Structure formats: structure tokens, C-alpha cells
Amino acid sequence: MDFGRYGRELLLELKRSNAAYNDTLVSSCLQDLNLHVCALGDQVAAASRDQHASTDGKPKLSMSVRPSILLQEAAIHRNKRCLLTYHWVRLQRIQKQYWSPRQEENEEPQQLGPAEEDFLQAYQQLHQRYAQNTLPFVDDLRAHAGLPPLNTERVLLRVVTAPTEGPVVLASGVSVEFRVGATHFLPWNDVEEWVRKGHLRVLTGEEHNE
Amino acid sequence: MQTKNYFDVDAILAEEELVPCQSNFDFSYLSHLDPDERPGKRHYLPEGTKFKVPVWAVEKWATLGFVKLSLPRHFGRKARERIEAGEADIRKRNERFFIAGKRLGDLLDNYTAHVEKAWRRSGDSDQRLLELIKRESAQLRRTLLSAYTGQRLSQTLNWALSSVGDDVTEYTKGLTELERRLFLLGATSASSHEAWKVYGNGRLLPVTEHKRTIRSVTPDLQAPGNKRQRIS
Numbered sequence: 001m002d003f004g005r006y007g008r009e010l011l012l013e014l015k016r017s018n019a020a021y022n023d024t025l026v027s028s029c030l031q032d033l034n035l036h037v038c039a040l041g042d043q044v045a046a047a048s049r050d051q052h053a054s055t056d057g058k059p060k061l062s063m064s065v066r067p068s069i070l071l072q073e074a075a076i077h078r079n080k081r082c083l084l085t086y087h088w089v090r091l092q093r094i095q096k097q098y099w100s101p102r103q104e105e106n107e108e109p110q111q112l113g114p115a116e117e118d119f120l121q122a123y124q125q126l127h128q129r130y131a132q133n134t135l136p137f138v139d140d141l142r143a144h145a146g147l148p149p150l151n152t153e154r155v156l157l158r159v160v161t162a163p164t165e166g167p168v169v170l171a172s173g174v175s176v177e178f179r180v181g182a183t184h185f186l187p188w189n190d191v192e193e194w195v196r197k198g199h200l201r202v203l204t205g206e207e208h209n210e
Numbered sequence: 211m212q213t214k215n216y217f218d219v220d221a222i223l224a225e226e227e228l229v230p231c232q233s234n235f236d237f238s239y240l241s242h243l244d245p246d247e248r249p250g251k252r253h254y255l256p257e258g259t260k261f262k263v264p265v266w267a268v269e270k271w272a273t274l275g276f277v278k279l280s281l282p283r284h285f286g287r288k289a290r291e292r293i294e295a296g297e298a299d300i301r302k303r304n305e306r307f308f309i310a311g312k313r314l315g316d317l318l319d320n321y322t323a324h325v326e327k328a329w330r331r332s333g334d335s336d337q338r339l340l341e342l343i344k345r346e347s348a349q350l351r352r353t354l355l356s357a358y359t360g361q362r363l364s365q366t367l368n369w370a371l372s373s374v375g376d377d378v379t380e381y382t383k384g385l386t387e388l389e390r391r392l393f394l395l396g397a398t399s400a401s402s403h404e405a406w407k408v409y410g411n412g413r414l415l416p417v418t419e420h421k422r423t424i425r426s427v428t429p430d431l432q433a434p435g436n437k438r439q440r441i442s
Binding site: 067074 | 216217218219222223226233235236237238239240254264266267269270271274276407408
């Protein structure tokens with residue numbers, strides 16, 4: 001029985017990395033919690049026996065045993081909180097993985113255990129069912145989550161100021177001539193720099209209908 | 211920043227801070243808490259023993275007056291003076307220095323409030339000790355506030371909002387967890403702002419299909435003072 005050690009290690013692992021679900025540590029933490037529950041029960045039973053033994057009309061727990069009982073109770077709550085937090089944080093990460101499937105640069109992907117894979121699948125199916133039943137014109141809720149385009153995706157653009165003079169061949173092999181006011185449908189990778197500089201503007205659905 | 215969330219990992223880890231205390235009577239079954247205790251010699255912790263326990267373990271004892279509390283060394287008076295002078299590596303003392311410090315301040319305030327009430331009822335009193343603890347708690351809070359909101363805060367915000375795309379490892383490695391959270395929020399906001407300038411700079415236009423519907427209702431459009439006419 002080590003007061004709160006396994007719970008602390010679980011949370012430190014959460015902070016350190018996106019490692020897989022640590023079944024061993026979770027089991028150790030649960031075992032520790034159960035040991036505290038047993039110890040608490042034994043101490044309360046022993047204290048109750050002493051209490052009955054000292055018949056003075058008002059049964060009271062001995063003062064000397066109260067700190068230990070309170071400590072066991074605090075350790076039980078502590079382990080419970082660590083276990084619940086560990087699982088809650090991992091669930092948040094799994095849900096985030098669904099909503100933001102593209103990882104940031106240098107970000108370690110979250111490794112999932114078998115039960116977590118099942119949860120992610122069930123979560124995806126839940127969202128798909130919701131989309132099909134309530135928003136028939138929406139294939140994927142994530143498409144409306146405001147994600148920026150992938151490098152290989154094509155985007156609709158309007159030319160604000162011509163970034164080059166005359167026709168130009170882009171890195172993807174597309175040949176284009178930029179005229180002010182013209183609309184093009186080009187790979188994002190080729191035009192990102194011009195968009196950032198303000199020469200081209202990405203169009204939304206409403207602007208396309210203008 | 212919310213730190214009272216049940217699932218806040220940093221708040222939970224901050225409660226691991228060891229608090230020096232002294233038992234006010236014999237504690238049964240807790241002889242192992244005495245750092246000088248030889249195993250098997252006793253089954254209780256004697257009155258007056260000095261030992262250290264985490265904040266989460268001592269909270270209930272403190273409110274019931276089972277122990278006397280004091281501040282950990284790196285939250286004590288000399289350490290606070292060094293922090294206020296800007297000479298201390300705060301993260302090295304405790305990665306969750308500000309969260310743990312606030313937690314300790316709350317613990318001391320609870321302790322003094324409950325003990326004072328109990329002593330008033332029983333007629334006992336050690337006002338000098340209580341005043342000392344209240345003063346320590348107030349000074350600790352002042353130090354935490356001045357350290358967090360001083361130069362460190364302005365530097366953190368400056369770096370967070372102006373370092374989009376830069377390597378900030380050198381700066382962030384000296385920050386406590388609370389400051390890192392603040393930094394991350396600022397950096398995320400700055401990146402989102404940059405992304406908005408690129409992807410979200412279009413004008414909002416009225417929906418064209420609605421316009422076509424209005425135009426098709428010709429007789430009503432001719433009537434004077436008609437709302438549809440005004441809209442078209």
C-alpha cells in the first residue's frame with residue numbers, strides 16, 4: 001500500500017507522452033484502492049470494538065485512530081480521482097483525434113488500446129448516424145469544422161492582384177494566367193504563398209454565387 | 211485559468227506538494243510516517259513528531275486541528291524574498307509552483323479558520339501562532355501574485371503572441387505549468403489569427419437563392435410600402 005503513488009504515476013505518464021493505455025498501472029492503482037478500502041474497514045471495525053468496550057454512555061471513536069481512518073479515506077478518494085482523470089483525459093484525446101485527424105507538426109499521435117479503438121469507431125458511427133438523420137446534405141460533420149485545406153486539396157480562388165505577369169506553370173504542372181477578378185480552382189500547395197501575401201483570396205460558397 | 215476542475219491534471223499533481231507538520235497527539239497505525247522510525251518498533255506515531263505529508267492527505271487533519279502546519283522550505287520567507295528579487299528558478303523549485311502555492315495558501319486559511327473556531331468554543335487559545343500563520347499565508351499570496359503578474363507575465367504574452375512559427379523551447383523550458391498553459395493559449399490564438407487572415411478573409415454576402423425567390427413574386431413587388439419591395 002503506497003499512498004497515491006500509482007495515481008501520481010498515471011497522471012505523470014499522461015503529461016509526458018501519448019503512450020498507449022497502461023493497463024498494468026491502472027490495475028496497480030485499483031489494487032491499491034482496494035487495499036485502502038480493506039484497511040479502512042479493518043480499522044473502523046477495530047475502533048468500534050474498542051468503542052463498545054469503553055461503555056460510558058456515549059460511544060466515541062478513540063482520538064488516536066481517527067487520523068489513520070481519515071488518511072485511508074483521503075487515499076481512496078485520491079486514487080479514484082486519479083483513475084477517473086486518466087480515463088477522462090484519454091477520452092478527450094480520442095475525441096479530438098476524430099475531429100482533428102491531421103496532426104500538428106512534431107506532434108506524437110495518440111496510441112490507442114483495443115477498447116479505445118472500439119470507442120473511436122463507435123464515436124464515428126454515432127456522428128455519422130446523427131449526420132444522416134438530421135443533416136441530409138452533410139456527409140461528414142468534420143467538413144464544417146473550419147479545417148484548413150490539406151496540401152494536396154484544390155481550393156477555389158479569386159485573383160485580387162496578379163502575382164505574376166503572363167502565363168505561369170505551377171509546381172504541380174498546372175499552367176495558369178492570373179488576371180484580376182478571375183476565378184481559379186488550383187492545388188493549395190501551389191498557391192499558399194500567394195494567398196498569404198494577399199494576391200489571391202480563397203472563396204467560400206457564398207462568394208462563388210456572387 | 212480554471213484550476214478547480216475535478217479532472218485538472220496539474221491541480222491534482224500540485225497537491226503532491228509535501229507539507230511539514232507536527233502531530234498534536236498519538237496517531238495509531240501511522241508509525242511509518244516518522245522518517246526516523248525503525249520498522250516494527252512502534253505501531254503509533256507519537257505526539258510532537260515532525261513529518262511531511264502531501265497536501266491532499268493533510269487537509270482534513272488540518273481542519274480538525276490534529277496537526278500543526280508550516281510552509282515547505284521553497285515557499286518560506288527566505289525563498290519568497292529570492293523569488294521577489296527575481297533570483298530564483300521557479301520551475302526548478304516546483305513545476306506547478308503557482309498552483310501549489312495557491313493551494314497551500316487555501317490550506318493555511320482553512321486551517322486557521324477552523325482552529326480558531328474550535329479554540330473559541332473550547333476556551334483554548336494560541337493567538338500568536340494563528341496570527342503568524344495568517345501572516346505567512348497573506349505574504350505567500352502576495353509573492354505568488356507579484357511573481358506571476360510581473361515581468362514573467364509580460365514576457366510570456368509577448369512571446370506567445372509574436373512567435374508564430376518560431377522555436378520557443380528555450381523560453382518555455384523555464385515556465386511553470388500554469389504559465390505554459392497561458393503561453394499555449396496565446397500561441398494558439400496567434401496561429402488561429404494567422405490562419406483566419408489566410409482562409410477566412412472573404413466577405414459575407416446575403417444568400418442568393420432567397421433573393422431569387424423574392425424577385426419571382428412580381429405582383430407584390432409593385433405594391434407601395436410592401437416589405438418585399440423594400441428588401442429587393
